[in-house]
Amino acid sequence: MSTQGSLTETAAVATFATLLRAHATATRKLNALLLSEHGLTLSDYEVLLRLAHAPERRLRRVDLAEQVVLSASGITRLLDGLEAAGYVERGECPSDRRVVYAVLTEAGRAKLREAQRSHVAHVEALFAERLDDAEVAQLGELLGKLGEGPPGACVADG
Amino acid sequence: MSTQGSLTETAAVATFATLLRAHATATRKLNALLLSEHGLTLSDYEVLLRLAHAPERRLRRVDLAEQVVLSASGITRLLDGLEAAGYVERGECPSDRRVVYAVLTEAGRAKLREAQRSHVAHVEALFAERLDDAEVAQLGELLGKLGEGPPGACVADG
């Protein structure tokens, strides 16, 4: 009795639960497809894509990690795999010997292009099945706000 | 070189990438907090929550798996942990001896309530920092469409 404190659903909590569901659903399906058709995980794919868009097709590991939201160790191991497959190479930085660039190889570009063909189609099918164009755009915008780095750099209190 | 095919960003692809980022960002932070403050993972928490809302506070493992989008084995192992901690118990089904219910214990309810206090606050802080109320509601609705079960029949050919 007197559970009035009502821990029930606030909008944010409900939306977060829905985010978890939507992510898990979309991700599992697409990851399985990408893996079976091209031998890449979603993270592999995202990394290849970021590299393809980067100037000189190279990025420091730290920056790559931040872009795909992976830990430092996560990036190291993910790149180990892509290196073994020949899709990326290590590049040195002349001005700072601590940094190791991840550099997309020609094979990596080819692999990405190959994977993109079907992956893009699957993503679009998944979205088109449930949302119209305006909704997709709207969703992208809202998620963008949610996922972007800390708004005021340091939160108010510090 | 006729790369005109332009594999660049369609709206759906960009939105999907943003979903990955937003999920990873939100999830990592909240999971770490929940784990350090209460020793529960986000999945643990979601499971406890679903059980708390279920009639008689019990659910078949299959149904639970579907609700939180986990595989059958994932649920088994997650529940192993919650059982070991005393938060759920196994319940038999008289009419079908294959099924094993997951039943929330009193300790489980207490744990959930305890965890909810801070978790809900963290979730709301995260959302409130970046979105206003209308946006949160809108986001929830769009994600709901994305995450819901297959609309028509799902994959055609199979």
Next chain:
DNA sequence: TTCCTATGATTGCGGACGCAAGGACTCTAG
């Protein structure tokens, strides 16, 4: 009854990934 198929659950195996510790290097201060 026996057989066949479908469903619920568990287990072996392996992959992905985070945390914490450690190594390598850079920069600044003394």
Next chain:
DNA sequence: CTAGAGTCCTTGCGTCCGCAATCATAGGAA
């Protein structure tokens, strides 16, 4: 030069979780 602090990356270890195989049970057909 040496000391100390900060940054970039890697490695050891542990956890989460999916897939495929397996077992037990259920329900229908012969």
